[in-house]
Amino acid sequence: MTDVKIRCRKDGPLIITGEVTVTDHEGNAFDTSGRENIALCRCGATSKRPFCDGTHRHTGWEASETAPQNENPE
Template structure:
């Protein structure tokens, strides 16, 4: 896969999953969500715009900072 077509998912400390690259995001029925090539997915469960992050993690004090081993 060419470097410019690489898909990256970054686990942000105390925040969202940041998705960058050409990826299709679908629901349980296979319907596609509209999104830009880079977007953030909710990880705290509090977003009012699920599955996308709306920044709620900041106001509810969500904490999680896992590291790859």
């Protein structure tokens, strides 16, 4: 089994690294062959849904969430 990593880019897409299949709502797979990383849009402005096309850079969309740290100090 291949590890999959999903990284939230600051003010940008979700970057998926690892072997995954992206499907539409009918279960049909998008062609992602040859890609090491997949960028999924999370701003909603792309013209290539569900993939990021870079439009987020021009819209002022912001997202800078971070994962909570030290939630279970012992």
